Amino acid sequence: MGLPIENLVIATNQNDILHRTLKTGSYSQKGVTPSIxxxxxxxxxxxxxxxLFDAYGRDGSAVAQLMDELQSNGEFKISQGAIxxxxxxxxxxxxxxxxTMAMIKxxxxxxxxxxxxxxxxxxxxxxxxxxxxxxxxxxxxxxxxFPDAVNEAxxxxxxxxxxxxxxxxxxxRFTQVANDLEALKALILDRVTK
Numbered sequence: 563m564g565l566p567i568e569n570l571v572i573a574t575n576q577n578d579i580l581h582r583t584l585k586t587g588s589y590s591q592k593g594v595t596p597s598i599x600x601x602x603x604x605x606x607x608x609x610x611x612x613x614l615f616d617a618y619g620r621d622g623s624a625v626a627q628l629m630d631e632l633q634s635n636g637e638f639k640i641s642q643g644a645i646x647x648x649x650x651x652x653x654x655x656x657x658x659x660x661x662t663m664a665m666i667k668x669x670x671x672x673x674x675x676x677x678x679x680x681x682x683x684x685x686x687x688x689x690x691x692x693x694x695x696x697x698x699x700x701x702x703x704x705x706x707x708f709p710d711a712v713n714e715a716x717x718x719x720x721x722x723x724x725x726x727x728x729x730x731x732x733x734x735r736f737t738q739v740a741n742d743l744e745a746l747k748a749l750i751l752d753r754v755t756k
Contacts, residue, residue, distance in 0.1 A: 568695045569653050573687035575602040575679075578656035580610055585654075587645040589628075590637035597659055598711035599679040601702065606632065613652075617644035655687035662686065666715035676720050678703040679711050 572580045575597050583589045591605040611625060618624040618641070631638040640648070657665065665682040669675050677685060680702040688699045705712045705720040713719045722729055739746050 568693075569691070570651060571684075571688055571691050571697075572652050572654035573684040574654065574656045575599045575662065575683050576656065576658050577603050577605065579605050580607060581654040581656045583610070583640070584645075584649060584652060587640050587642075588637060589632065589640065591632070597662075597679075598708060599662060599683050601680055602683065613648060614640070614644065617647045653691050655690050657683040657686040663711070663715040666712060670716040670718065676705045676712060676716065676718055677701070678705045678708050681705075682715075 572584065574581045577594050577597065579589065579591065589610075594603045594605055597603055611629065614625050614628060615622065628638045628640075662679050662682045665686040666677050666679065669677050669682065669685060678701065681699065684699045684702070688697050691697065704723060706722045709719050721727070737749065739749050
């Protein structure tokens with residue numbers, strides 16, 4: 563879209579597979595340790611698969627072979643050309659649980675802003691890569707989604723956003739659908755055409 567982005571920064575929690583991959587050139591699964599930033603508790607990143615697709619010159623069969631290796635061996639090596647392209651595009655870093663909690667507390671003290679754990683990971687890693695260019699960190703969730711972690715980090719139990727303040731008092735609405743693809747399609751079509 564023409565936005566002059568110098569680098570994209572990959573921020574990961576203690577389950578730092580993407581940071582390790584950029585450092586070593588090897589995508590190697592090591593298991594997942596549950597964290598306060600659970601959306602980062604992964605070892606197979608579909609977004610990274612898309613980056614590999616570009617790094618391998620949009621060669622889907624090469625990426626499919628890597629994914630097969632991952633499934634068979636729990637790891638794969640990235641070619642020199644592809645890892646060079648990835649390193650030219652991305653920088654990375656990781657945050658431990660303690661660093662994540664410290665960042666939530668520090669941002670609250672410095673700015674008054676209360677971060678969710680995922681956003682705290684991003685800000686911590688972003689701060690490591692500050693330079694002459696402005697850095698933008700995108701928040702991923704509202705801190706009220708992680709009240710216990712936020713409260714432990716900065717002593718605040720974050721309230722739900724105003725438009726959701728009555729969420730737990732609202733009536734639950736759901737529709738049961740038979741385990742049948744055609745029934746699901748019919749329901750979706752019925753709902754979107756109303």
